Amino acid sequence: MSIVENATQLAQGALQAVMKKAVELAPDSWIPGGVPDPLIAHKHGLVGTQVSRLDGPLKVTGAARFAAEFPLEDLVYAALAYSTIPKGRIATLDVAAAEALPGVVLVMTYKTAPRLNPTPVMMTAPKAVGGDRLPVMQDDRIHWNGEPVAVVLAQTQEQADHAASLIAVTYDTEIAMTRFEDAKADRKNASFMGAPMLLEIGDAETALAAAPHSVDRTYRTPRHNHNPIELHGATLVWQGDDLILHDASQCVAHVAWTLAQVFGIDEAQVHVTSPYVGGGFGSKTLWNHQILAAAAAKLAGRPVRIMLSREGVYRMVGGRTLTEQRVAIGAQADGHFDALIHTGVVAMTSHNNMPEPFILPTRSAYAAGSFLLNVEAVELDMLANTFMRAPGESVGTFALESAVDELAAQLGVDPIALRETNEPETNPTTGTPFSSRNIVAAYRSGAERFGWDKRSATPGTRREGEWLVGMGCATATYPYYRMPGGAARLTLTKDGHATVEIAAHEMGMGTATTHTMVLAERLGLPMDKVTFLYGDSKMPGTVMAGGSQQTASIGAAVIAAQTALFTELLKLAGNDSPLAGLKPSEVGGYEGGLCKLDDPSACESYVSILSRAQRDAVSVEAAGSAPLETQHWSMHSYGAMFAEVRVNTVTGEVRVSRFLGSFDCGKILNPKTATSQFRGGIIMGLGMALMEETQFDERTGRVMNPSLAEYHVPVHMDVPEIEVIWTDIADPHAPMGAHGIGEIGITGVAAAVANAVFNATGKRVRDLPITLDKLM
Amino acid sequence: MQFTINDRPVEVEVDLRTSLLDLLREHLGLMGSKKGCNQGACGACTVLVDGARINSCLALAVQYQGRAITTVEGLADAEGLHPLQRAFIAHDGFQCGYCTPGQLCSAVAMADEIARGIPSHVTGDLTAATIALDHDELRERMSGNLCRCGAYNGIVAAIAETYAAAPARQEEAA
Numbered sequence: 011m012s013i014v015e016n017a018t019q020l021a022q023g024a025l026q027a028v029m030k031k032a033v034e035l036a037p038d039s040w041i042p043g044g045v046p047d048p049l050i051a052h053k054h055g056l057v058g059t060q061v062s063r064l065d066g067p068l069k070v071t072g073a074a075r076f077a078a079e080f081p082l083e084d085l086v087y088a089a090l091a092y093s094t095i096p097k098g099r100i101a102t103l104d105v106a107a108a109e110a111l112p113g114v115v116l117v118m119t120y121k122t123a124p125r126l127n128p129t130p131v132m133m134t135a136p137k138a139v140g141g142d143r144l145p146v147m148q149d150d151r152i153h154w155n156g157e158p159v160a161v162v163l164a165q166t167q168e169q170a171d172h173a174a175s176l177i178a179v180t181y182d183t184e185i186a187m188t189r190f191e192d193a194k195a196d197r198k199n200a201s202f203m204g205a206p207m208l209l210e211i212g213d214a215e216t217a218l219a220a221a222p223h224s225v226d227r228t229y230r231t232p233r234h235n236h237n238p239i240e241l242h243g244a245t246l247v248w249q250g251d252d253l254i255l256h257d258a259s260q261c262v263a264h265v266a267w268t269l270a271q272v273f274g275i276d277e278a279q280v281h282v283t284s285p286y287v288g289g290g291f292g293s294k295t296l297w298n299h300q301i302l303a304a305a306a307a308k309l310a311g312r313p314v315r316i317m318l319s320r321e322g323v324y325r326m327v328g329g330r331t332l333t334e335q336r337v338a339i340g341a342q343a344d345g346h347f348d349a350l351i352h353t354g355v356v357a358m359t360s361h362n363n364m365p366e367p368f369i370l371p372t373r374s375a376y377a378a379g380s381f382l383l384n385v386e387a388v389e390l391d392m393l394a395n396t397f398m399r400a401p402g403e404s405v406g407t408f409a410l411e412s413a414v415d416e417l418a419a420q421l422g423v424d425p426i427a428l429r430e431t432n433e434p435e436t437n438p439t440t441g442t443p444f445s446s447r448n449i450v451a452a453y454r455s456g457a458e459r460f461g462w463d464k465r466s467a468t469p470g471t472r473r474e475g476e477w478l479v480g481m482g483c484a485t486a487t488y489p490y491y492r493m494p495g496g497a498a499r500l501t502l503t504k505d506g507h508a509t510v511e512i513a514a515h516e517m518g519m520g521t522a523t524t525h526t527m528v529l530a531e532r533l534g535l536p537m538d539k540v541t542f543l544y545g546d547s548k549m550p551g552t553v554m555a556g557g558s559q560q561t562a563s564i565g566a567a568v569i570a571a572q573t574a575l576f577t578e579l580l581k582l583a584g585n586d587s588p589l590a591g592l593k594p595s596e597v598g599g600y601e602g603g604l605c606k607l608d609d610p611s612a613c614e615s616y617v618s619i620l621s622r623a624q625r626d627a628v629s630v631e632a633a634g635s636a637p638l639e640t641q642h643w644s645m646h647s648y649g650a651m652f653a654e655v656r657v658n659t660v661t662g663e664v665r666v667s668r669f670l671g672s673f674d675c676g677k678i679l680n681p682k683t684a685t686s687q688f689r690g691g692i693i694m695g696l697g698m699a700l701m702e703e704t705q706f707d708e709r710t711g712r713v714m715n716p717s718l719a720e721y722h723v724p725v726h727m728d729v730p731e732i733e734v735i736w737t738d739i740a741d742p743h744a745p746m747g748a749h750g751i752g753e754i755g756i757t758g759v760a761a762a763v764a765n766a767v768f769n770a771t772g773k774r775v776r777d778l779p780i781t782l783d784k785l786m
Numbered sequence: 787m788q789f790t791i792n793d794r795p796v797e798v799e800v801d802l803r804t805s806l807l808d809l810l811r812e813h814l815g816l817m818g819s820k821k822g823c824n825q826g827a828c829g830a831c832t833v834l835v836d837g838a839r840i841n842s843c844l845a846l847a848v849q850y851q852g853r854a855i856t857t858v859e860g861l862a863d864a865e866g867l868h869p870l871q872r873a874f875i876a877h878d879g880f881q882c883g884y885c886t887p888g889q890l891c892s893a894v895a896m897a898d899e900i901a902r903g904i905p906s907h908v909t910g911d912l913t914a915a916t917i918a919l920d921h922d923e924l925r926e927r928m929s930g931n932l933c934r935c936g937a938y939n940g941i942v943a944a945i946a947e948t949y950a951a952a953p954a955r956q957e958e959a960a
Contacts, residue, residue: 066875069883070867070890072818072858079817087812167812168803239822239830239934240884288820288884289934320823518881518935686878686937693936718827718932726925729938 027205033641034442041642042566042635043445043743048598050677050740050747055531057746058738060682064523064537065286065516074286077258078243078317085245086115086163088303088316089170091177092325096155096711097186097391104178108162111176113169116310118161123147124305126272129296131363132396133203136495137267137277137552139295141328142361142394146272146301152181153361154393155712156325158298161306163314186391188711190332190357193388197355200365200387202402207369209439212380214340217349221340224349225416228336229409230777231760233704235329236398237723238517240288242327243317244300248308252279255304259284259545260294260555263495263513266547268296269304282547287517291694292397292556294517297327324716329704331357331366331395333405337413339378345423345431347378352410355386362394368406371487371757374644375410377434392711397556399694400753403488404760408698408778411484411761416774419469425483425765426453426462426650437644445643446741448674449485453650456672457483459735460652469772477656479667480770486649486671486758489640490741490749491559495552496567496634500575503627504620506602508533509541510571514564515555516544518690519752520683525564527680528746532572533616534599550631558647558750561679565745566634572599574630579604579616582623588612639743647675647754651692651762657770662782664700664767670733675754677740677747684751688734691755697724698756699763701779787851791816792860802848806840807831809847810857818858818887822932829931832888832895833857839895841930858887861894870894873944881935889931889941896927897949919950 038044049057068074093100105117126148129140144153147161160177164170187193199208218224246255253273259265259282266280273280287294303316318326335354341347352372356365365387372383398404418425430450436443457463465481466472472479498512510529516522522542530540543549553563576594583589589597589604589612597604603615620628639645654668671688678684701722705714715721740747760778767785768774775784789796791814800813807824810816810833819842822830826844833842834856861868870890873879880886900919905912908926917923924942933941 062875063878063880065883066880067867067871069880069886070858070871070874071862072816072887074883075817076820076884078821079811081815166801166804167808168801172803237934238882238884239820239828239932240882241821241823287882288822289882291934317821320825320827518883520881682878683881686881686935686940689939690881690936693938694934717825718823719825723932723934724936724938725929725932726938726942727922727929729925729936731921731939731942 030641033638036642041638043639046742047569047745047747049532050742052531056527056537057531057679058681061523061527061680062682063520064526076240076286076288077256077284078245078315080245080256082245082247082313084312085315086165086310086312087167087170088306088314089162089174090158090322091160091174093152093155093157093159095152095181095183096188098152098181098183100150100152100159100179101182102180103159105160107176108173111169111173113165114162114173115165115312116163116306118306118309119159120147120149122309124308126301126305127274129301130268130271133363137264139261139264139268141295141297141396142359144361146298154391155710156393158302158326161302163306163310163312186711187389188391189708190390193357193390194355197386197388200385202365202367207367207383207385209373209381209383211439214349214351214380214382217380218338218340218351221348222343223417223421224338224340225413225420226338227413227416227776228334229412231333231405231408232778233329233332233706234398234698234702235324235704235721236291236293237718237721238289238291238293241318241320242294242297242299242323244303245315246304246307247313251275252281253304255280255282255300257282257284257300258287258294260287260290260515260517262545262547263552264554265296269300272301273304283545284515285545287515290517290555291399292401293327299326320718321716324713328394328396330398333366333368335368335409337409339413339417341417341421345421345428347376347432349380350376350378351382353382353384355388357390358387359392359394360389364395364397366405367402368409370402371406372410373439374437374646375485375487376432377438381439399691400488400756403757404698407484407486407757408760411758412764412776415482415765415768426457429453429485440644442644445645445743446676446739447646447648448737448739449648449650451737452648452672452674455735456650456652456670459733460670462652465769469769476659478659478770479654479656480766481652481654482762482765482769483650483652484758484761484765486651486754488558488647488754488757490562490645490647490744491557492562492566492637492640493554493557493559494637496563497550497632498567498571499550499629499631500571501627501629502575502616504617504625506535506616507539508535509543510568511543511549512553512564512567513547513549513551514544514553514560517555519687520680521560524680524683529568532568532599534601534603558753561748561750562745563634565748567632569745570632570634571630574632575628576604578628578630579619582625582628583614583619587614587619589614643743645741645743647749647751649673649754649758651758653762653766655763655766655770657767657785662785664780664785666696666763667730669730671755673734673736673754674739675736675751676744676749678736678738679746679748685734687751688755689732691753692732692759693724693729695756695759696728696763698778699760699780703779787848789851790854792856800847804847805843806845806847806850807842810842816857816859820884820887822885829892830885830888832892832931834891834895837895837898839892858890861890870944870948873948877940877944877947878937879940879944880937885931885933889933892928892931893945919946
C-alpha cells in the first residue's frame with residue numbers, strides 16, 4: 011500500500027472515530043432499529059415456518075441457468091496460459107503455433123491487449139471489488155506464479171485448450187519474496203476497513219506476567235481456498251460500447267462499477283446478471299478472468315464464454331491467507347481474565363488490501379482487565395489473498411478458543427464455566443451495549459442436548475477399542491453487519507401481486523425464498539402473490555452477498571420500500587376509503603390489503619385501492635437507512651459449538667462422530683434453509699479443522715495442490731449428522747429481528763474439534779489442519 | 787456419432803477430443819450436467835450410461851456411441867419429478883444447486899448397485915445376499931460427489947427416504 015493510501019485511510023479513520031462517538035451517544039430512537047421492526051411481533055405468520063426453496067424444482071431438474079450456460083450466437087471459448095515464475099519479466103512469448111491451429115480466433119497477450127485501467131481493489135471505493143489493484147495483461151511484468159500471460163479464443167473449448175498449451179514463454183526471473191519466515195523481517199501494523207487493528211487497553215503484558223495463571227501459545231492456520239463447485243466463469247458480449255456480462259457473482263453492482271473503471275466507460279454501460287451462483291464463499295467477486303474475457307471479446311468482436319479450469323481457479327482467484335497467531339491469557343484463580351493478548355502475523359501482497367483480521371472475535375468475546383490486540387502483515391510475491399467465509403473470525407476463533415480451552419485445562423475448570431465467568435456486560439473494548447447476546451443460554455441448551463455432562467474432564471480416558479473418544483466445545487461468533495447501499499423497487503399490480511427487485515444474490519443461502527416469505531408477510535399476501543427478483547445490476551441497490559450482511563441490507567431496503575408503497579397506497583385510497591386520514595405507520599398489510607393496525611375492521615384490499623384509483627400498478631423505489639445501528643449497539647451472532655471426535659490410536663486418524671451447533675443469531679426466518687446454512691458452515695469448518703490446506707511452494711511461490719483431488723474438502727463420509735438448534739431470540743434492533751447466518755457456522759468449529767482431540771488424546775494441536783501425522 | 791440421450795436418438799458430429807460432458811453441455815445444450823473440476827474429482831458431471839454412473843468429464847464422447855445416456859434432465863418423466871428429486875427439495879438436499887444433478891444421478895445408480903449386491907469399502911459381509919442401505923453404506927458410496935455448500939445431511943436424508951425402508955440415522959462408524 012502506498013503512503014498516500016495509508017494517510018488517506020488514517021484520515022478517514024479519524025473522521026469515522028468522531029462520527030462513531032456521536033452515533034454511540036445518540037438516543038436509541040434516532041437509530042435504525044431503535045423502534046423494533048413490527049414484523050418481530052408477528053407470531054403466526056410465514057416467518058419462522060419451514061419453507062422449501064422456491065428454486066428447488068429448477069435446481070433438481072438441471073434447469074437453473076448458471077453463468078457459463080447462457081446461450082449466445084457466434085460464441086467463442088476462452089482458455090488461458092499462466093506464468094510459471096513468481097516475479098520477473100516475460101522475455102519471449104511465442105504464440106505462432108497457437109495462432110496456427112484450426113479454430114483459433116484470437117491470441118491475446120500484453121502486446122495486443124487493449125489498454126485497461128488498473129482494477130479498483132476492494133475497500134478502496136464503495137463499489138470497488140477487484141481482487142488486486144494490478145493492471146491486467148498490460149506489460150511484460152509478472153507479479154505472481156500463475157498470473158495469466160495469454161488468452162486464446164477459439165471456436166470450441168478443445169481447440170482453445172490445445173492452443174493455450176502451445177504458447178511458449180521464457181522469462182527473465184527476478185528474486186521473489188515467497189518465504190513467510192523471511193518476509194517477517196519486514197512486518198507492519200495492519201489496518202482493516204480504514205481502522206488500525208492495534209488495540210491496547212491497560213498494560214496487558216504486565217498483567218499477563220503478574221497473573222497467577224496464564225497460557226501463552228502460538229497457533230498457525232494455513233492458506234485455504236473457497237472451492238465452490240461451480241468454476242469461476244462468465245458468458246459475455248459487447249453491444250457497441252456496452253458490455254453484457256452473465257457472471258457467477260456475489261456482487262453484481264460492484265462488478266459492473268469496477269469493470270466500468272477498468273474499461274473507462276460509464277457504470278450504466280455494464281450490465282451484469284447472475285441469477286444462479288454455484289457457491290461463492292467470498293471468491294465470486296472480480297478477478298482477472300472477467301476482465302480478460304471482456305478485453306478479448308472486444309478485440310475479437312465476438313461473444314465469449316470463459317470457464318476457468320479448477321487449476322485456473324487456484325492460479326487466479328485468491329484464497330484465505332495463512333496466519334500465525336499468539337494468544338496469551340492471564341487469569342486469577344477464579345478464572346477471571348486479567349489480560350487478553352491476541353497478536354500475530356499474516357501474509358498479503360503489495361497489490362491487495364486484505365490483512366486477515368483474526369483479532370475481530372477477540373474484541374467482543376470476553377471481559378478482561380487489559381487487552382492487547384494487533385495484526386501485523388508482511389508482503390509476499392503471490393496471488394492476492396482475499397475474503398473467505400468469516401474472514402478473521404474463522405481462523406481467529408481457532409486460536410482464541412483453543413487458548414481458552416488450554417487455560418480451562420490448566421485451571422481444572424469446565425471450559426463452559428470459564429467462558430461464563432468472563433462473560434462481558436457490555437462490549438469489553440468499546441463499551442457499547444450489546445443489542446442481543448444470549449451466548450450463555452446457547453451454551454446451556456447446547457450442553458444439555460449434546461450430553462456435555464458425559465465428557466470426561468481428564469483427557470485420554472475414554473477408549474473404545476482402538477479409538478480414543480473426546481468432546482470439545484468452542485464459541486462461534488460473527489458480527490451483524492449492514493453495508494450502506496441497500497435499495498429496492500417494489501411494484502404492486504391491480505391483481506394484488508407484489509414484485510420486489512433488488513440487486514442481491516442467491517448463491518444457495520435461500521435468499522430468494524426467505525425474502526419472498528418476509529415480503530409476503532409484510533404485505534399480507536400469500537407467497538404465490540409475491541415475486542422476489544434479484545441478481546441483476548440494473549436493479550436498485552448495491553448489495554454484496556458478503557459479510558453475512560445481505561439479509562439485513564435487503565431487510566432494511568424492503569422496510570423503506572414498504573413505507574413508500576403504503577404512503578402511495580394511502581394517497582390513492584383517498585377520502586372514500588376506510589383508511590382515510592391514516593399515516594403509513596398506522597397501517598399494516600393484512601389478507602391482501604391494508605388495515606388500520608389497532609382496528610382490523612378498517613381495511614381496504616390492494617385490488618380495491620388500485621381499481622378505484624384506476625391504476626394498473628403502483629411502483630416505488632427506496633433506499634435503506636444508513637446502517638448506524640452497528641455503531642450504536644455491539645451487534646453480533648453467537649454459537650456454542652460441540653464436537654465429539656474419535657482418534658485412532660494406531661493410525662492417528664480423526665473422525666468427527668457427532669457435532670452440535672447451538673446458535674443465537676436473532677430470529678430465524680426460514681428454519682429449513684437456515685439449518686442448511688448452519689450445517690454448511692460447520693462442514694467447511696470441519697474441513698478447516700481436519701484436512702484443508704492450500705500448499706504453497708515457498709521456493710517458487712506456486713500452489714502445489716491446485717485440484718479437488720489434492721486439496722481435500724469434506725465428503726459425505728467425513729460428515730456425521732449435524733444437529734443445529736437456536737435460541738430464536740429476535741435482535742430488537744435488526745430488520746426482521748434477524749441476522750445473516752452465512753458465516754457464523756464456520757467459526758469456532760476448528761477449535762471445538764481441536765479441543766475434542768485434546769480431550770480424547772491429551773495432545774494439543776495448534777497447527778491446522780489436524781492431520782494424522784500430528785497425532786502419531 | 788449417434789447416441790440415445792434421455793430416450794431420444796441424437797446424431798452429432800464433434801471433435802474427437804470432446805468429452806461426453808462437453809458434448810452434452812456445449813453441443814446439445816443439456817446444461818444440467820455440471821463441470822466442477824473436469825478431472826473426475828468432484829462428481830458434478832455424473833451421468834448414467836446404460837444405468838451405470840460415470841464421470842462424464844473423464845469420458846470421451848466418441849467412446850459412448852450407441853449407448854443410452856441419462857442426464858438429470860432425463861430423470862423426471864411426464865408424470866413430474868422423480869421421487870428422489872422431490873425428496874431433495876423436501877429435505878433441502880442442496881443449497882446452490884450446482885452439485886445437485888451429479889448427486890441425483892449418482893444416487894439413482896448407487897441404489898441400483900446396492901440392489902445388485904455390489905459391496906463397498908464399508909460392507910461388512912462381502913458374501914451377504916443383500917446389503918442394507920444404511921447410513922455408512924450410503925455415505926461411503928456417495929463420497930465421490932462433493933458438495934461444498936455442505937448439504938450432505940439433507941442429501942443423505944433424501945436418498946434414505948427414497949431408497950431405504952429403514953431411517954438413515956444410525957450409529958456413526960468410527
